[in-house]
Amino acid sequence: MTTTAQETAPHSRPRDEGSAVRRHELAAFLRSRRERIAPEQVGLPRGRRRRTPGLRREEVAQLSAVGVTWYTWLEQARDIQVSVQVLDALARALLLDPTERAHLFQLAGAVDPTPATACPSVTPALRSVLEQFEPYPACVQNSRYDILAHNRTYGLLLCDLEAVPPEDRNCMVLSFTHDEWRSSIVHLEETQRVMAARFRASMATHLGEPAWKMLLKRLSAQSPDFREAWDRHEVVAHRGKRKEFLNRYVGRVRVDHTDLWLGPGAGPRMVTYVPADEASRERLERLHAIALERGPTSPG
Structure with missing residues (x-):
């Protein structure tokens, strides 16, 4: 999978506060999911000099077929565009269950296929x-x-x-x-x-x-x-x-x-x-x- 259309530099346009908070939540969530996966779970050798708990950033990038720099920007909460295809690849690489996958898409600002509804009053x-x-x-x-x-x-x-x-x-x-x-x-x-x-x-x-x-x-x-x-x-x-x-x-x-x-x-x-x-x-x-x-x- 190519990612040239997705691996764009961080945007300089102003964004609302919710977007900034969401990016930081996304970064923390990706790190926590990456660090819980043992290399052996995804068919990678552990090696003798591994210091990072779980997977390294470059390993997640490799498994997802995205650039290391671009994935690093994601974990740094940079303001970059993320496609549905890339989110799908990350979800599979990080072995997310259905709830975690939905959480990933929400944090990335992707459109939820389930229509939102307003909270009704207590009648x-x-x-x-x-x-x-x-x-x-x-x-x-x-x-x-x-x-x-x-x-x-x-x-x-x-x-x-x-x-x-x-x-x-x-x-x-x-x-x-x-x-x-x-x-x-x-x-x-x-x-x-x-x-x-x-x-x-x-x-x-x-x-x-x-x-x-x-x-x-x-x-x-x-x-x-x-x-x-x-x-x-x-x-x-x-x-x-x-x-x-x-x-x-x-x-x-x-x-x-x-x-x-x-x-x-x-x-x-x-x-x-x-x-x-x-x-x-x-x-x-x-x-x-x-x-x-x-x-x-x-x-x-």
């Missing part, structure tokens, strides 16, 4: 669905993990959500900084790592947006655990999973987590927790009864 009908899901916990979240609405059982599942200021009702903030919420998650470290990876994947299309940057800045300033997870540069797909919580009122609860998407894109979703066993079902019913005694939830 009365949607709130009614949340209530109908009781006694099981459910809430509506956006891709930034803001809790937009929740039913009464969810409001007592990990903490007293009504006591949390509306501006702090964000699952990332709560999972990394709120003591009661954190203590309610049985597998906290694994949960935090997956959430950070999902947040990174979602943020690729929102890098220049103030709300996303403010949330990232807040988490980085307030949580060493978040900084450690964020520095891994991991991205994962959204998927259902069994979870375990230790509720202050009813004890251990095991649930199956499902995201019900409210549009074709990876944006707003209804998060539902269905009991994974009979004991958990009985405990969620007791938790719902306690929540009913405490009165209705607030709108947000």
